[in-house]
Amino acid sequence: MNKTCKYAIIGCGMMGREHMQNLAIVPGAELVAIADPDEGSREAALALAGELGQTINCYDDNAAMLADAQPDAVIIATPNFTHFEVVKPVIDAGCAVLLEKPMCTRIEDAEALAKAARNYERLFWVGLEYRYMPPVTRFIERVHSGEAGDLKMLAIREHRFPFLEKVGDWNRFNANTGGTLVEKCCHFFDLMRHILQDEPVRVFASGAQDVNHLDETYDGKTPDIIDNAFVLLDFANGARATLDLCMFAEGSEQQEEISAVGPIGKMEVKLPRGEVIWSPRDKSGPLRESVPTPADALAAGDHHGATYFQLRDFHEALVNGTEPLITARDGYRSVVIGAAAQQSIATGHPVDLKFTDES
Helix, strand or coil, X not given: CCCCEEEEEECCCHHHHHHHHHHCCCCCEEEEEEECCCHHHHHHHHHHHHHHCCCCEEEXXXXXXXXXHCCCEEEECCCHHHHHHHHHHHHHCCCEEEEECCXXXXXXXXXXXXXXXXXXXXXXXXXXXXXXXXXHHHHHHHHHCCCCCCCCEEEEEEECCCCCCCHHHHHHCHHHHCCHHHHCCHHHHHHHHHHHCCCEEEEEEEEECCCCCCCCCECCECCCCCCEEEEEEEECCCCEEEEEEECCCCCCCCCEEEEEECCCEEEEEEECCCEEEEEECCCCCCEEEECCCCHHHHHCCCCCCHHHHHHHHHHXXXXXXXXXXXXXXXXXXXXXXXXXXXXXXXXXXXXXCCCCCCC
């Protein structure tokens, strides 16, 4: 990976600046430009670039940035509801794309983009980076090695803090985000598919907005984003998976916990502890494996090193001309599952899943 590639970032809010920090430690990744219509975000990004020793040009217009900077790759970290429109000119310019999750907020847009990406000659990667947290990566490796046997049950729990403040607090409304189970939980639905190596066929969910943002108003409107849910998925080959989400549990010792159970035993991973636990049915365990995250990757963002490791693999694929490891198909399917879970909450009924992509 000795070749240097030019990167640009569209969207310089919290996640865009996390990408800036991580590009700075990926060998051969040169950040040359950023673009964002918000002056405060541009100023914060320029200040960060100075701290990181990055020499960049700054734009308030995406088209001008693409024409002037001519980057090899563009990272799109704009608000969810803008992804579909923002990515079009980047594709037209022939740049490699890393599009942050969720790929889109509407199923029809995600489907159209997935179909377009199938015929796109450049790298197109969707930023579902939770696979890349080192303890989670190790957990998946051990599960896929068959250590627990043919998985029957998979459970993901995230008990965390409320949605953070964004520019204009756009993330307070379903219309802007696709809903919590699209915006936040597409990560977890992608993890379920990846861990089980299977596709879900049915989803049933229960959730509500019970605590967070109820005292906030924006142009006379109260936020409608849910803050807790249980989601149950049935998979084609018989496994079941659950998501337990609470976004008013910032006092939790562990923010994320994943467990996979098969006929041989139970595998768990806990974050931020960074520990994988194996509990075989013969009661010879539990056996604990500590999986540290490199300090520079851990310090470069809020995702337990995942952003760095994803960017490292993205850059390697860009240099070598290889296929993306997280595809537009993955992005599309994670949106469909999240939207179906939102629908299940709204109707109180299970939703059969239908994927229209054929890739």
